[in-house]
């Protein structure tokens with residue numbers, strides 16, 4: 001779908017109306033959410049399409065297809081759970097938690113054995129219009145709760161820019177730095193014990 005945006009003037013002084021693709025941003029108005037008004041639920045296959053539709057407006061077609069593929073695997077496999085935050089029928093964000101995920105390449109054995117019984121979180125994502133209202137934190141807490149209930153003893157996650165968020169609000173510690181094709185990522189972990 002395409003939409004016409006604001007009336008403007010071009011370089012020749014002629015009026016024109018720019019046309020661009022419609023994105024979810026056009027209907028998702030940045031909203032103030034009432035605290036704890038969103039529902040956290042374990043996603044099923046039925047939740048995948050709406051989640052992709054509502055959370056992928058900043059992705060290109062290739063990234064969107066990969067995102068959908070990942071979410072489908074998350075809901076189909078029994079060793080993991082996809083948790084979505086939903087408000088008024090709209091997906092605000094999601095997180096995936098996996099019982100035993102593979103460690104990054106060349107991860108030191110000593111560190112791996114320390115995290116052996118830890119769950120792994122991936123794909124923590126909140127729609128930009130609904131950030132900084134506690135949605136991401138509630139998703140992470142729910143994922144940790146699931147891991148705890150499975151008898152796992154901690155949680156680890158790899159992050160590019162959010163190490164401070166995990167450290168300050170949830171007590172994670174830096175375990176390892178990873179160089180992924182020139183991009184520095186940090187493996188953060190926390191023990192439940």
Ligand SMILES: CC(C)(COP(=O)(O)OP(=O)(O)OC[C@H]1O[C@@H](n2cnc3c(N)ncnc32)[C@H](O)[C@@H]1OP(=O)(O)O)[C@@H](O)C(=O)NCCC(=O)NCCS
Nearest residue numbers: 124125126130131132133134135136137138158159162165
């Ligand atoms: C990381 C991410 C999931 C956080 O989601 P979020 O919903 O904004 O998370 P929260 O609202 O729980 O916390 C974010 C901030 O808002 C603050 N906050 C939480 N509730 C708030 C409220 N009611 N009012 C004001 N601020 C609030 C938190 O204290 C936190 O502050 P900080 O940025 O100074 O640490 C989100 O930024 C995101 O999707 N980023 C892009 C993807 C990404 O980087 N994911 C992490 C991969 S490891």
